[in-house]
Amino acid sequence: MLDDELHIVEANAHLAELLGLDQRELVGRPFESLLSVPARLLFQTHVFPALLAEGRVEEVLLTLAGRDGEAVPILLNAERNPATSDDGFVVLAVRIRARSRWEQDLLAATRALEAERAESRKLADELARAARDLESRHADDARSREFRDAFVGVVSHELRTPITTIYGMSHLLRQRHLKMQPADLQSGLEDIETEADRLRRLTEDLLVLSRAEGGRLEVADDPLIVGHVVRAAVQGERERSDGHVFELSVASGLPLVLGDSTYVEQVLRNYLSNAVKYSPAGSTVRTSARELDGGVSVTVTDEGAGLGDEPPDELWTLFYRTKDAIQQAGGAGIGLFVSKALIEAMGGRVWAGAAVEPPTGGAEFGFWLPAAPDPGEE
Template identity: 50%
Template sequence: MAKSEPVIDRSLATAQLVLEIATAAAGEAELDEILRATLDRLRIVLPLTGGSIALVEDDELVIRAAVGPFAEEALGQRAKRGTARTWQVVETGEPFMSRDIQADGVRPRGVKAAAQMRSWLGVPIVRKGKGIGLLEIDSTVPDAFDEGDVELVGTIVKALAGPVDLAGRYAAERRAGLLRDAFIGVISHELRTPITTIYGLSKMLRQRDDRMPPESRKEAIEDIEAEADRLHRLAEDLLVLSRAEAGRVEVSREPILLSHIVRRAVAAEELRWPDRHFLFEAMRGLPPVLGEEIYAEQVVRNLVTNAAKYSEPETEIQVILDVVDEDCRLRVLDRGIGIDGDDTEQLFELFYRSPSAARHAAGAGIGLFVCRQLIEAMGGRVWAKPREGGGSEFGFTLPIDIESDPIPSV
């Protein structure tokens, strides 16, 4: 009978934890609080050193809660969808246990975890047959977990699946509502100005063309062209915004020559901003990248336009294209109004405009949001940072098509 007592205690503790999860989900507790409380309770039931819970967000697995000595470096980690062990567990829906991660070739992320972790158990959080997250526990001791632990954690993740799914659907609905409001706001306000300008100037040209001085006629035509271009760009951004509202920004990932796209985009901006000096530099032998040409050009033109818009006349704008690791990197460097280092993440949020940018020029606050949506959908990343000496750097990377040969720059 002595051997059965720990099993009874463990079973009771598991049942109590399941009940606590259900009670918290029915109340007003935030999801992250439920996840953290679950991990804290598991530390009492299982022989673990630490653990974490990661949830699927689009094409990333994001650690939302963590406990133990590796928690600080783990919390907030994002793993792109791929061949990593964590993603394999989520996508196959099958648990994975390593009694000795060094022998099994499992490589945890984080300096401390890589140096000290020895045992690892990952169990998928599944809802309606689809992996929506992962609960993992770890230990600094080899052979710390067994099949009974797999079963116990499996029971816990079944209880977690409901609250996680509910919170995910609520967040998606809230995000869709914000994007719908943004879509309506842009249509009702931002589109009105160019349409009014084009309509008014076109009407004036029709009625007074033969009596207008040549210089006035030329200015009116240039204004119509500029507002038509602005309208075209807004329409492109709104198309991406509408797809983001539906929860899917789908792009093809075909081999494209980024150097040709950037050169073409810079040439177009030179015509729009004749009083700015554009300098384009591309490393020779740049390989093709994976992406969609029309969207890559849309991002480049957005970034270069912003650099010109927030810079003074006669200043230089550098557009530099090179290779870093397995990515092509584009950087747009200016000496304009600059950005605050604390704003670099907010800049890519929908509707956000820094106070200095709002004072300098009009805008809808959707361009950089669209850039991030498109670049991340193509498997890259985007960033912004202040430039030493004044000005800003905006840039992005796209993954190199490793199956293609380098093509010399022309």
């Protein structure tokens, strides 16, 4: 029995025994003082308001502060004293052992279930991640398969054409060279030479390509005179071609650049042969080298149809060929990719655009290489 202030008016021996106290000691004490500290919190925040507001509470689990500080779980039932209705409360506390264990077990089981759920969520996340990994690996596989297919297709075509010519022509020459006119003989030999040269260049590009794809592209960084390389490349292209006019302008006093002359020449040959391929016979291919941004820029312009609306970045993609390019001439779509890889490996950059001068609407391809450090500064 509690009074309105929840002080104990009367308590039975059983409760006293639970608490390890004398029955008489209990009288006058606030009920909450019998509770463990956490139970006091629950009592004051939940049980007491409910008790006052509603006049009763049922089966609340609380713990008493028992002998030696041991927490004694009880179920508490309380209601406003039915006899007086406005004066005090009757409280029944039932010690719970088995049920408390039951509830603890249930709680433990609930928590285990929650942990298991969390675990399966984690597992599901991991599975999803693994699936994404697989997908991306699959995408990688698909990409490499695509690459291989494109590679095989392009290369077989690009290799077969010159080989067919070389084979056919050399076969013909071996059988008939004694009976042929010297001019025809000359022409036949030139064809073989041209096609062999084409093969050589393709092989060089493929070599760079395979190194770049494998991340093993290594370039020398020797100081080199761009003017010399440009002159050699243009001269070579001029000898090869008979339908185009080649103009060359090399600014004086160009700084040395760091790079690999073989590769710089390879890039230039790619640019020049593209210019020849995509512009009409008799037109001019201009090559110029000048100082720019602490380095040397080299541009090759033609008087062809230009790049049109093609996005310039796409041009540098492996195996990429514009629709116009496909219609105009054969090619592997390797040269520009390789050129970009080489120039970038030498610390430079490449670009493509519309030819600026003279304004004939052709294409311009350029590269830039950084100047070698002034040896005087070292």
